[in-house]
Amino acid sequence: MNKKATFLSLFQEKKPIIGVIHLKGDSDEEILERAKKEIQIYVENGIDGILMENYYGNYYDLEKAIQYIKSLNLSLPIGVNVLNVDPLGFHLAKKYGLQFMQIDSVVGHVKSRDEASLQEFFDLYRSTCQAKLIGGVRFKYQPVLSEKTVAEDLAIATTRCDAIAVTENATGEETSLAKIELFRKELPEFPLIVAAGVTKENAKAQLRICDAAIVGSYFKDTRKDTGDICAEHVAEFMAMIKELRSELND
Numbered sequence: 001m002n003k004k005a006t007f008l009s010l011f012q013e014k015k016p017i018i019g020v021i022h023l024k025g026d027s028d029e030e031i032l033e034r035a036k037k038e039i040q041i042y043v044e045n046g047i048d049g050i051l052m053e054n055y056y057g058n059y060y061d062l063e064k065a066i067q068y069i070k071s072l073n074l075s076l077p078i079g080v081n082v083l084n085v086d087p088l089g090f091h092l093a094k095k096y097g098l099q100f101m102q103i104d105s106v107v108g109h110v111k112s113r114d115e116a117s118l119q120e121f122f123d124l125y126r127s128t129c130q131a132k133l134i135g136g137v138r139f140k141y142q143p144v145l146s147e148k149t150v151a152e153d154l155a156i157a158t159t160r161c162d163a164i165a166v167t168e169n170a171t172g173e174e175t176s177l178a179k180i181e182l183f184r185k186e187l188p189e190f191p192l193i194v195a196a197g198v199t200k201e202n203a204k205a206q207l208r209i210c211d212a213a214i215v216g217s218y219f220k221d222t223r224k225d226t227g228d229i230c231a232e233h234v235a236e237f238m239a240m241i242k243e244l245r246s247e248l249n250d
Contacts, residue, residue: 007132007162007191008211010077010099014248015207016048017241018079018193019234020216022225023057023065031057035065038229043074045234046242050074051102051214053081055225059088066096079131086121093131102195102214106135106160108146108153122160134214135161137183140170140196154186163191165214171225172217173197177205184209199223200237204244 008016019042025031042050052069054062059082069078077099082089086103093101110118126133137157138144146153157164166183168175174197183192194206195214207213219234220227 007100010132011048011212012076013048014245015241016212017238018049018051018212018214019047019219019229020051020053020055020214021065022053022055022216023061024055024226024228025057025061028057028061028064031061032064032068034228036068039069039072041229041231041234043072043076045231046238047076047234048212049077049079049100051079051081051100053102054083055216059085063092066092066098070096079134087125090125090129090131094129098131100132100134100162101129102134102136102165103161104136104139104165105142106133107137107156108144108148109142111145112147119160126160132163133161134163134165134193134195136165136167136195138179139165140167140173150182151186154183158187158190163193163212165193165195166210167194167196171196172223174199174202175206177209180206180209200240203237203240207241207244208248 021035021038023031023035025034052062052066079100079102080089080092080098081102089101089103135157137154164187166175166180175194180194192210193212193214194210198206198213198215199218217223217225219229221230
């Protein structure tokens, strides 16, 4: 089975949408209660996967939220992204039997001298963890220290992860079709996920090229990362995705 089929087999639908839990709140208790409500919204409105991320909360908040979501025994895949401390992502994915995880950059964000160390890191940690890895390349907020071309770095990335995530420069910023098309040109048979700036207006065009999408800010009541997950926004978006899937089947 090729990489695309292997990764996408985690999901029950084609063009899966992964919703993000950002762990917003002013206290540990509020963070967990908000996460519970947001998880329920995602499940009730047909999201295809959930990514738990310490975007606002800390590591301990993240682990508590993962413990909760695992207790629900959901039929959809659960993932984790421990921002800035990649080994802990592997640790939580393995500890809780999560189906996937994300690392915001898997190549090009370190000096050329350190690429060998980075390769050893992935070889070591991936050998102990079964979770599928989504890896960013030229990802938002990540430094670009590579001396290689985008094509060369993408080729390296395919050896380090199971799917590649593409974004523009910031959370909520639309990922350009030009960048998506560039990545797809170099990755014709490798899973490609648009991971920022997805909206109802651009999703169909982007997902005709990409295999999946990660959505966070657009599901919020304010359409910004600082807002709260809105059931109406999730339902509206997923209805549009259902239309897209129907069109692709025609």
